[in-house]
Amino acid sequence: MMKRPRLTASSSDHPAVRRYLRDGHYPVRGVDRHFSWDVWTHPERQRTPQAEAERVTARSSSLTHSKGPAARQPFRLRSWQAAIIRPLFSTLDADGYRSIRTAFVFLPTRQGKTELAAALMLYMLFGDQEEGAELFSVAVDIDQAALVFNVARSMVRHDPELQARLEVVPSRKRILHHLSSSAWRVIASDAPSALGVNASGLALDELAAWPHRGQESRHGGER
Numbered sequence: 097m098m099k100r101p102r103l104t105a106s107s108s109d110h111p112a113v114r115r116y117l118r119d120g121h122y123p124v125r126g127v128d129r130h131f132s133w134d135v136w137t138h139p140e141r142q143r144t145p146q147a148e149a150e151r152v153t154a155r156s157s158s159l160t161h162s163k164g165p166a167a168r169q170p171f172r173l174r175s176w177q178a179a180i181i182r183p184l185f186s187t188l189d190a191d192g193y194r195s196i197r198t199a200f201v202f203l204p205t206r207q208g209k210t211e212l213a214a215a216l217m218l219y220m221l222f223g224d225q226e227e228g229a230e231l232f233s234v235a236v237d238i239d240q241a242a243l244v245f246n247v248a249r250s251m252v253r254h255d256p257e258l259q260a261r262l263e264v265v266p267s268r269k270r271i272l273h274h275l276s277s278s279a280w281r282v283i284a285s286d287a288p289s290a291l292g293v294n295a296s297g298l299a300l301d302e303l304a305a306w307p308h309r310g311q312e313s314r315h316g317g318e319r
Contacts, residue, residue: 110134120147122154126170131158133261136223137275143192149182155223156181156215159258162250171251177212200303213299214248220297221280222261222273229278230294235301238269241282244299245269248280 108114111130112123120142123131136155141147159171173181180201187195203209217231235241248271249264263272269282278296 108138113138116140122150123158124154125158127157133257136219137225139225141225143188145186145188148188148194149186151223152181152185152216152219153178155219156212159215159218159251160254162211162214162247162254167250168254171211171215173212174208177208181212181216210243210247211251213244213301214251217244217280217297217299218248218251218271221271221278222276225276226278226296227276229273229276229296231278231280231297231299232295233280233282233299233301234284236284238282238284240301241284242269244301245271245280245282 108117110132112128112132113134115121115123115130116135116138117140121128122135125131136151141151153173157171157173160168161171180199184196184199185194189195201209201212217233220226221229221231233241233244235243249266252258252262252264252271261273261275263274264270265272271280272278
């Protein structure tokens with residue numbers, strides 16, 4: 097059995113990490129000569145609006161498409177996708193933390209909303225440096241809630257370096273980042289386990305199909 101490598105968040109021996117420490121550059125896989133996911137887990141972090149916007153967009157653009165003709169090809173954010181997520185992650189309070197807690201994103205079918213949601217959930221799982229982060233994909237039933245999870249699972253499997261840093265548990269529909277004790281779970285909106293969770297991030301899918309309006313408020317306060 098292959099032993100899963102123990103990767104530290106303070107590793108600075110990779111060229112991409114050294115460049116990040118030198119000039120704050122976030123690499124994009126396939127664009128920059130050197131790339132490492134360890135850039136996003138290094139404890140040094142510039143909490144400025146520009147740096148936070150670059151942090152999430154570079155991280156998301158380093159993933160791959162999960163299926164179809166573009167499967168395994170780079171997931172490059174379109175300009176309208178970047179226009180959605182950059183202000184969400186770069187609008188900061190006086191302490192350098194995000195001010196926007198909730199975003200409703202409405203898109204037509206087949207516009208990549210599931211892959212965009214998967215990329216953002218993976219970012220919050222271990223790229224956002226929250227210890228013990230609790231993330232949830234929620235929808236009216238488990239199958240719908242699992243759509244974002246399944247895309248993220250494929251993104252992880254397509255990248256051996258990312259796969260070494262995350263544990264995917266398909267049977268329980270979870271993705272775990274052991275280094276930060278963080279977890280992403282899939283639940284139905286009416287499940288008893290949905291009550292009172294302390295969520296760091298929520299992906300609420302097909303909200304219009306939920307039987308009770310305002311039901312999303314009971315899932316705790318996402319940060």
